[in-house]
Every structure is written in C-alpha cells, then in structure tokens.
Amino acid sequence: xxxxxxxxxxxxxxxxxxxxxxxxxxxxxxxxxxxxxxxxxxxxxxxxxxxxxxxxxxxxxxxxxxxxxxxxxxxxxxxxxxxxxxxxxxxxxxxxxxxxxxxx
Amino acid sequence: xxxxxxxxxxxxxxxxxxxxxxxxxxxxxxxxxxxxxxxxxxxxxxxxxxxxxxxxxxxxxxxxxxxxxxxxxxxxxxxxxxxxxxxxxxxxxxxxxxxxxxxxxxxxxxxxxxxxxxxxxxxxxxxxxxxxxxxxxxxxxxxxxxxxxxxx
Numbered sequence: 001x002x003x004x005x006x007x008x009x010x011x012x013x014x015x016x017x018x019x020x021x022x023x024x025x026x027x028x029x030x031x032x033x034x035x036x037x038x039x040x041x042x043x044x045x046x047x048x049x050x051x052x053x054x055x056x057x058x059x060x061x062x063x064x065x066x067x068x069x070x071x072x073x074x075x076x077x078x079x080x081x082x083x084x085x086x087x088x089x090x091x092x093x094x095x096x097x098x099x100x101x102x103x104x
Numbered sequence: 105x106x107x108x109x110x111x112x113x114x115x116x117x118x119x120x121x122x123x124x125x126x127x128x129x130x131x132x133x134x135x136x137x138x139x140x141x142x143x144x145x146x147x148x149x150x151x152x153x154x155x156x157x158x159x160x161x162x163x164x165x166x167x168x169x170x171x172x173x174x175x176x177x178x179x180x181x182x183x184x185x186x187x188x189x190x191x192x193x194x195x196x197x198x199x200x201x202x203x204x205x206x207x208x209x210x211x212x213x214x215x216x217x218x219x220x221x222x223x224x225x226x227x228x229x230x231x232x233x234x235x236x237x238x239x240x241x242x243x244x245x246x247x248x249x250x251x252x253x254x255x256x
Contacts, residue, residue: 015216028224030202045138056214062143064198064206064224066179072220076213 007100009075009084016078016102018049020071020086028063043091044069050085051075080104142205148197148232151205155195157234157241163188166244168233174225177250182206183220188237191217195236198248200229226253 003023009016022044029041041063049057049071057073075084082102089095142154152158165187174180184194194217195208201224209219217235225231230245 028202051214054212054214056212057219058137058210059219060138060143060208060210062203062206064201064203066222066224070181070220070222072183072218073209073211074216074218076216 002094002096005086005088005096005098007084007086007098009078009082009100009102011078011080011102011104014077014079016051016075016082016084018073018075018084018100020049020069022047022069022071022088022096024067024069024088024090026063026065026067026069041091044088045091046089047071048087049073049075050083050087051078052082053085075102078102139205139208142208143203145205146203148199148204151197151203152232152234155205155208155234157195157236157243160234160241160243163235163242163244166233166235166242168231168244168246169220170231170246170248172247173249173251175251177225177227177253179222180225180248180250181220181222182231183218184233184235186217186233186235186237186242188217188235188242191235191237192239193236194219195234196221196223197232197234198223198225198229199232201226225250 006021009018024044027039027042031039033039043063044061047059085099087097142151145151145154167185169183193210196206197204198206206223228249231248232245235242
C-alpha cells in the first residue's frame with residue numbers, strides 16, 4: 001500500500017550519514033478538501049532505525065512533520081556493508097520497513 | 105465465466121470497504137511509546153510539561169539549524185545538534201502550532217546526538233529544542249519567520 005522509502009547511508013570516517021525519505025501524506029486533520037470537508041488526520045507516529053539489528057533511534061512524530069518526511073541521522077561506529085533498517089508506523093496502523101547498506 | 109468475475113469484483117469491493125472502515129484512527133491502537141498527552145497539548149507550555157521537562161536549563165550546547173525566514177511553512181528544515189554529554193532524547197516544539205510538539209527523538213549511544221527533519225510551522229514563532237541528558241532537561245530556541253503558514 002505504501003511506497004518504498006529512499007534510504008542513503010554514506011560513510012564519513014566511522015560515522016554513517018543516514019538520509020531517509022519516506023512517502024506519506026502526513027495529513028494534519030486541519031486541511032479541507034475541494035468539497036470543504038476536513039481531510040482526516042493521517043500521519044507517521046513512530047519511526048525506528050536499527051543499525052545491524054540494534055535499535056539506535058526511536059522517534060515519535062506528530063502531524064507537524066512535513067508531507068513525504070525527511071529524516072537525517074548520524075550512526076556512530078559504522079562500517080561499509082552495515083545494514084540500516086527503518087520502520088515507520090502511522091496512526092492508522094499501516095507500517096513499512098525498508099533496508100539499506102552503508103556505502104563508503 | 106462473466107458471472108464469476110462479477111462475484112469476485114463484488115467480493116473485492118466488500119473487503120475494500122471493510123478495510124477502509126478499520127482504518128479510522130480511533131479504532132486502532134496507538135503505538136505504545138507515542139506520547140499522546142504531549143502530542144495532543146495545544147499550548148507549548150503544556151507540551152513541555154507533558155514531555156516531563158517542567159524544569160529546563162537554558163543551554164548554549166544545543167544548536168538549532170533552521171532558516172531565519174521560511175517562505176513555505178509547510179516544509180521547514182530543522183536540525184538539532186546537542187553537545188551535552190549523555191543526550192537521551194531531542195524534542196522539537198513549534199511554539200505557535202495548533203499542536204506544538206512536532207517530534208521526539210530517543211537517541212541511543214550508537215547515534216551522534218543529532219536529528220534532522222522537515223516540519224510544518226503555522227506562523228512566525230519560536231522553534232524550541234528540548235534535550236534530555238542524564239535525566240535533566242536543557243533547552244534552546246530559535247525564531248523562524250514564516251511567510252506562508254504550513255497548516256492550511
């Protein structure tokens with residue numbers, strides 16, 4: 001149902017610079033559609049990032065995060081070939097997981 | 105053959121409607137760790153209280169990277185870097201948003217205490233970063249002027 005994330009993890013020394021682009025409408029519940037009806041609130045609530053299976057970031061979001069969210073983080077002690085795994089869950093219970101490999 | 109196809113279509117339509125009904129937010133369980141009281145606070149002071157940060161210390165060791173003037177409030181890049189040792193979490197609060205608390209990042213020791221995200225800002229307001237480190241709360245603010253609000 002949801003589209004894949006774009007994850008880029010590039011090594012800078014022993015730190016992986018991770019940039020994640022998710023596809024999600026991130027509706028605030030304040031916006032009205034063409035018919036003047038409020039578009040129901042629909043947004044990513046939790047994002048978990050794991051480095052080689054170990055959770056490094058656990059984020060909680062509100063509807064204030066922009067549509068098609070961008071998330072940037074820096075993972076310490078990374079090596080080329082390491083796995084970065086990202087999972088998001090939205091307020092309707094939809095979820096998506098994608099994985100990327102750290103490149104030098 | 106044609107009749108069978110019709111039945112299948114009807115079945116598909118039926119399940120679609122059921123799935124849609126199940127998707128209403130109030131019917132689904134929220135993720136356990138989501139700070140409902142914090143995210144549903146309508147005033148910045150309440151949001152701060154609800155993330156447990158009633159007593160905050162102003163700190164110069166928190167850097168907020170955000171534009172001085174955001175032309176489009178719907179997409180404002182905000183990055184927070186903490187230089188406070190043992191940073192446990194970073195929260196971002198857009199003080200004049202309808203729901204000020206935008207995000208909380210629980211960072212482990214496997215991360216640099218940094219998070220970058222793009223948020224909506226309804227109107228010109230302070231963007232506040234609240235950092236939890238060693239159980240204490242530290243804060244810093246930066247004003248962002250918004251030309252076109254991001255919550256419409």
